[in-house]
Amino acid sequence: MTLHDPAFADRAVLIVHGPDQPGIVRAIADLITRNKGNIVSLDQYSSDYAGGDFFQRVVFHRADLVTAMHDLRADIAATVEPFGMTWQLRDQSVPKRMAILASKSDHCLLDLLWRHRRGDLPVTIPMVIANHTDTAEDVRSFGVPFFHVESQVGPDKSQSEAEILKLLAGNVDFVVLARYMQILSGDFLEKVGVPVINIHHSFLPAFIGANPYRKAKERGVKLIGATAHYATSDLDEGPIIEQDVVRVTHVDTAEDLQRRGADVERAVLSRAVLWHAQDRVIRHGNHTIVF
Amino acid sequence: MTLHDPAFADRAVLIVHGPDQPGIVRAIADLITRNKGNIVSLDQYSSDYAGGDFFQRVVFHRADLVTAMHDLRADIAATVEPFGMTWQLRDQSVPKRMAILASKSDHCLLDLLWRHRRGDLPVTIPMVIANHTDTAEDVRSFGVPFFHVESQVGPDKSQSEAEILKLLAGNVDFVVLARYMQILSGDFLEKVGVPVINIHHSFLPAFIGANPYRKAKERGVKLIGATAHYATSDLDEGPIIEQDVVRVTHVDTAEDLQRRGADVERAVLSRAVLWHAQDRVIRHGNHTIVF
Amino acid sequence: MTLHDPAFADRAVLIVHGPDQPGIVRAIADLITRNKGNIVSLDQYSSDYAGGDFFQRVVFHRADLVTAMHDLRADIAATVEPFGMTWQLRDQSVPKRMAILASKSDHCLLDLLWRHRRGDLPVTIPMVIANHTDTAEDVRSFGVPFFHVESQVGPDKSQSEAEILKLLAGNVDFVVLARYMQILSGDFLEKVGVPVINIHHSFLPAFIGANPYRKAKERGVKLIGATAHYATSDLDEGPIIEQDVVRVTHVDTAEDLQRRGADVERAVLSRAVLWHAQDRVIRHGNHTIVF
Amino acid sequence: MTLHDPAFADRAVLIVHGPDQPGIVRAIADLITRNKGNIVSLDQYSSDYAGGDFFQRVVFHRADLVTAMHDLRADIAATVEPFGMTWQLRDQSVPKRMAILASKSDHCLLDLLWRHRRGDLPVTIPMVIANHTDTAEDVRSFGVPFFHVESQVGPDKSQSEAEILKLLAGNVDFVVLARYMQILSGDFLEKVGVPVINIHHSFLPAFIGANPYRKAKERGVKLIGATAHYATSDLDEGPIIEQDVVRVTHVDTAEDLQRRGADVERAVLSRAVLWHAQDRVIRHGNHTIVF
Known part of the structure; x- marks a missing residue:
């Protein structure tokens, strides 16, 4: 209901x-x-x-x-x-139904669940789907169903994606990838039929692809950031909803960057999710209008 | 014209x-x-x-x-x-006429003159009035008239204020106090008949009054700031237009705070002036709506 | 052990x-x-x-x-x-023992517990003491003992404070007030014998005392903030460890300021706690040196 | 002297x-x-x-x-x-000698000259060299010699670069490219024999190359930035000294980004120059240590 x-x-x-x-x-x-x-x-x-x-x-x-x-x-x-x-x-009195896809890391996932419990996110959360079971108990302690779908079931990811699609179908209004560490196929994004919001752990378009914190350390940047965007079949190229950065120094190791970046990731993602839930974000080509 | x-x-x-x-x-x-x-x-x-x-x-x-x-x-x-x-x-094609009141320090004054010359401020600047002559040559190099009015001419400030009022009367649409180090009387603010924007060198309401950087050093704060507000007869209590801060540490001396604060002051003041010039700021009681 | x-x-x-x-x-x-x-x-x-x-x-x-x-x-x-x-x-291999005092609100408390579980805070948490029971189940789900001590047991707070002191005595190296809504007496602070870190929900010294978000809304500020400081018998006057701010606008209600401030509070407090746990903060009179 | x-x-x-x-x-x-x-x-x-x-x-x-x-x-x-x-x-009592290379735009150039006049930069400025004459009068009003060297004199840039090298030789301790719009050859950078600091108008490594503000608008980013780095023969790849960003929205046009970016550029460049002048920056491979 x-x-x-x-x-x-x-x-x-x-x-x-x-x-x-x-x-x-x-x-x-x-x-x-x-x-x-x-x-x-x-x-x-x-x-x-x-x-x-x-x-x-x-x-x-x-x-x-x-x-x-x-x-x-x-x-x-x-x-x-x-x-x-x-x-x-x-x-507006009907909250959007938000599914969360996660992997092992909990910072973005728990932050969304906690904000929701506090009454700060106008959504319902019918399910969390993860390709690891690490967060199952935490998720369920918030009263949210947890489904485990391995990242690859058969010869490729298509069976896994089909299983996820079956869980989502008709049950959700948007999907949040809360540091979900699998690349979703263009086919999945087409079939899911609802907006998918991803959090990328760099200030896009810098450090596209894997391991942005390691790349940031190698390049010697003085700021690291995170980007929430709508997922499209062009990886890391979807319309940007929100971005933020934090200052780092030569003292920070790649692990420090990752730990400090986690705070930016969860802050940026939670703002993007809130605005999307409030219908404040309009997609227009590869851009967003955020009211 | x-x-x-x-x-x-x-x-x-x-x-x-x-x-x-x-x-x-x-x-x-x-x-x-x-x-x-x-x-x-x-x-x-x-x-x-x-x-x-x-x-x-x-x-x-x-x-x-x-x-x-x-x-x-x-x-x-x-x-x-x-x-x-x-x-x-x-x-909108008729720029507002802005007078600047200044004292010895040049950072806010020159920043406004330079932004205006660049075409970034939709105003005309019919005059700069200062109670010191230090900045006269700089001001005139921008093609702007410079008038020197001593802070006190007779037994009190009333004669000085009268002289300033006479220069302004009918010639300006708003006045900017660009680190003008004299307190204007309630009588002046009433007679001037146009909005007066002041830049205060602290993130109000912290460190009201004189010497905010020294007070900030004494209190050991980790952020210093600046506040642009409409001047009212209640000193430092007028409606706030814009504020910003910068991070400082225990290493910074009171002089360092002052030097670093100067950058925040000119940035904050220039934004407030721009928004006022564009009719983006609506005063409402002791608040502002900034569109 | x-x-x-x-x-x-x-x-x-x-x-x-x-x-x-x-x-x-x-x-x-x-x-x-x-x-x-x-x-x-x-x-x-x-x-x-x-x-x-x-x-x-x-x-x-x-x-x-x-x-x-x-x-x-x-x-x-x-x-x-x-x-x-x-x-x-x-x-450095011996983590400091940190007690947390809390009331009803959970944002600072849960953030510290979660960071600790993640391995991001080099402390042990022998206990949480609260004057309300709202957070008991959450706290215990992190494997941390929860003790309920009502804010007033007898005719005044002295008996409550004595009970808290008895729980803390010999068991902790520092105490964190994670939005603990009771004023601790000078007597308590003297007897506790370990540093006490408080989070104040404004950028001190602005909005000292109660209801800073309401005061901030009334004053029409464009930034709100939070301050972590060592608690002293002079309320809100102890040495500042860390501060931060977030931008707000005329659209934000006092409730919005409170909700957005909660994010700043937990971020500022977690940094102060981390630095204290790492012996990076040296108190010197009413100041701190933060390395 | x-x-x-x-x-x-x-x-x-x-x-x-x-x-x-x-x-x-x-x-x-x-x-x-x-x-x-x-x-x-x-x-x-x-x-x-x-x-x-x-x-x-x-x-x-x-x-x-x-x-x-x-x-x-x-x-x-x-x-x-x-x-x-x-x-x-x-x-430390012997200020470093800093040459500035500029083109048409004045924001970084005038900001450095003004900070120097204020006593905020511990350098001397023996010369400004520009490939346009637009800023000549301004530069000389600060009492600094201005030399005009066209960007291309003969069939290629080598003669221009030789002329610049001749002016610099023995006279300067470092060179600042204050939005100098010419690409200096690897040969020049080798022969000049002193550090060269450049300001790039994006938060590198995003938007490498020309027209970063246009690219930023096209990509729909929510933050724009600037990067001060040591110039190397790998364009935009030298060791980063300082970076900063400013928040933008869908409302900002590419021209707005450029205007707002100018403020970030001059702030970032002035900090990098100050730190270099104070020997706070140590180059180490493609990184910097900034004390």
Whole structure:
């Protein structure tokens, strides 16, 4: 059963984007007013008001939202589609369902579980899937189901991926790779059908690929970082949601970088997950708009 | 003669704020559409959609803006004043006129002059007024008039302040205190009639008053900072526009703190000035909304 | 039984401080060489080589350290005490014993327990003492004893403090107040006889006292922070070990500040605890030297 | 005539590095004591006390230093060379002579000149060489000679480089490329015979090569940065001295990134130059030790 958060009762979040053109802001404002909505917050961005791309996120309160959803959707479609806009409407009181994929390391995984328990992440967590069992007991202590799927079952990874897909199918709204140390195939990313957020342990595009902390030590950088991005079939090339760095010195060993980087990784990932859960992130080509 | 910046030709910025209530967003969107404006950017914030305060900054393009200004103003007043809103409309191609008050130290002063020369500050600088002559030659090398007004001419500061007021009167849209080491009277702040931005050399409200770097050294803090705020008759208590900090250690002497703080001061002040010049800062009681 | 960490086997850390004077560096280097030590790392600081204060932290490797400790101590005393220096020698393979005092909130507490389990904090944790029972199960899941001591048992807090002192006596090398929401008396701090580290939820000296996030919201600051310091009988006035800040905006409510501040608090506290555990922090009057 | 800074009178800085081995710290401490030096500050780092590399920077006061220099050098050589160590001794009161190479953009150049005039950089600036004349007047207003050398005089750059080398020869201790937009040949870097510090407008190793801000915009990063490094014949691959970043958003255009990056560039370069001037930076292979 899906949980409903009373704090967000009767609040909807509407995302609209498409080619910018005169009148679109007024059309959306009209739409909300005539549907008895009160605007709670509104963010918009246009890459160029003349011929650019337009993005708007508006949160509005509408008494008896659940009953109104059907008519709202119809009116939104009739209003913004003639402008060539795509749109998405969500009831904010329905938390998104987030699956976490993990391996051995626990820092990103536990941080998400702990923030969720604290009430700081508006999601439900129907499952954690890991290719190692190290974190099983911790995960279950948070009341979250833990499924073990080995990284390779048959001759290649396809059987493992199929097993993961079967677990996820219909059960989740997005997937978080919390330092999941397997490369997911393009086929998997296509079939999963929901956004997949990955945390990369470097400030991309620096140190693409494996062992970024070792590479950072070898290059002698003075800052190390982490990057949360949507996973795409181009490894480490997906749209960046959030990045941060921390200062290091010649004294830090590669192990120190890894340990200090872990703090940046979990901070960056938790912000990216929060923003995604709040519908603050809009993908646009290889970029993100973060409201 | 006022300069007109062609990059911003036919662009207006409208600020509206007042008690939040249903329909205000639509009313403003309608207003801009019926006045043939195209929205370039729109930011809004509401402290609470039910009974809170509403703030909107909208930049729009309107062909032949200068001609339309008069009618625009009338229509804005007729539209938003019934909502109990206050408003302000500016032609973005007309840079604000900024006076700088300085003393001996040059770091904030020269940084503003240099950013202006580079084209990074959309202002004109009709004058620098200082109570010391140390910076006169530098100021004039930027083509900016320099006026020397001693901090005290007669028995108290009132005559000096009167002289400064006379220089400013009618000539400037805002005043920047670029490490001006005199306390301006409440009377001055009232008479000057334009916003006054000050840079305080600490992360307020820590180390209020004189000698913040010495106090910071004595307290053994690990971060020092600077704060740009609107000057009010309550010293160091005005609405904060921007703050930043830099990390220090036990090795740093009070002089080191002062030298390193100078970099934070000029960075913080330049951001506050830029945002004020772009009408991004709205004062609200003792707070600021920075879009 | 005290744990011994093989990674630090045969490593000693020596702290020396006192009035700076010629020859002290050579005397310590001589001392280590004649005791068959190899210097692993050396940090020193002098507030003024002529008449200032001298601080040195030197880590050295000495085969069969345990056997040599007694003679080492005698030689150190004979060497540095004639210079008027105080000193401290520790076997780095013996982790310090850390007690944690907590209340209801879990973020600092769990972060320390988790870092410890990961092997990132060179301490043992013989106990957590809390005046609420909310975190008992979590604490015990880390294999750490949890003791509940109500904040007030009799007519005042003295009986509670006595109970805490009895639990700590002889069992711990330092105490961490992980958002412990009770003010400890000067009497307690005197009797406890070991360093006490507190985390204050503001960038001291701003917002001293209760409810710093509410005060920060009221003042409209653009940065909020946290401060780890040694607790003294002057509330919020003890020597600062570490501070950090995070950027906030007008959009953040007091609750948002509190939630975002929690991340800064746990990060700042964990760094302070790590450095204290590694003997990197030297108290000097109301200041700290952090190597 | 070389300037002598009285604040650093009778202070020497000694850098020693080589294979770590027992007794080296004592040997250096002995050396300084027997030469009547008082240690002002001492920093050291060893990559591994058993078989690693050892680095020490020690500043000491020695009355009548100038007279003692000759004997000091002889004693240092006799003391540390048997350990296989290389060393360098400098009289801190003799500022290093810094040449600046520039092109059209003024932000890094003017920032260095201004910091120097303020007394914040312990260097002399015998010349600025530029391949454009845009900054000539500004440079000369600081009392610094300006030489114009076109980027290409004959069929290739060799004649230009020869002209620059002739101006520099014997006159400078290091060279700073303050956004000098020409690639210097390996031949030039070899012949110049002094360290060359470059500022790269990205957080290396990300966005190597030309147009990093455009590439950053295309990649959609959330942080942009700058890197100061020693120039080597491998473009953008030299040892990194300092790096920093600033947060950007989807709203920032490539021009905004460039403008905001300029602030990071000048801050990073000024720190790298200061540390180099103070002999705080030791090159070691492709890394730097920054004390």
